[in-house]
Amino acid sequence: MQALINIGITIATITIMEGLSWAMHKYLFHGPLWFIHKTHHQERHGWFELNDLFSIGFAALALWLMWIGHTSLNYYFWLGTGISMYGIIYFIFHDWFIHNRFKSFKSSNRYLLGIRRAHKIHHKSMEKNPSEEFGLLVASRKWFRR
Known part of the structure; x- marks a missing residue:
């Protein structure tokens, strides 16, 4: 039973991270933290951009939660695991598939093409506003039409 609870916490955390990331992206990254996030909307020069600080912050939070919950594998550990798994999903979808930080993989999958x-x-906008589509895994239906 505890294994199911742990899996549930992890899956719920991944789901919540998508909503939280959407809200942070729209209201913070395209708001008061634009001075950091704008590096992601500009041509990248080199491997890293200032915007990567956000990923480092989420990774630090996940590692801290996993560390404080590792002795008893309590809910802190599984929250950190969920955040880490969302980070892995983010890396694969966003950095690899969408932005080609590595050699991009091809896909004819309707969902993946819609997200892209x-x-x-x-x-499309290199400015703070106007902008649309702030999610990673969820987007408006109009982008999934063939």
């Missing part, structure tokens, strides 16, 4: 289209629309 939505993200490209988000980056």
Whole structure:
């Protein structure tokens, strides 16, 4: 039974992270933290951009939660695991598939192509506003039409 609870906490955390990331992206990254996030909307020079600080912050939070919960594998550990898994999903979808930080993999999957289209629309504007499509895994239906 405890294993199911731990899996539930992890899956719930991944789901909550998508909503939290959407809200942070829209209201903080395109708001008061634009001075950091704008590096992600500009041409990248080199491997890292200032915007990567956000990923480092989430990773630090996840590692801290896992550390404080590791002795008893309590809910802190599983919250950290969920945040870490969302980070892995983010890396694969966002950095690898959408932004080609590595050699991009090809796909004809309707969902993946829709997510890519939505993200490209988000980056169409190089300014703080106007902008749309702030999610990673969820986007408006209009981007999934063939």
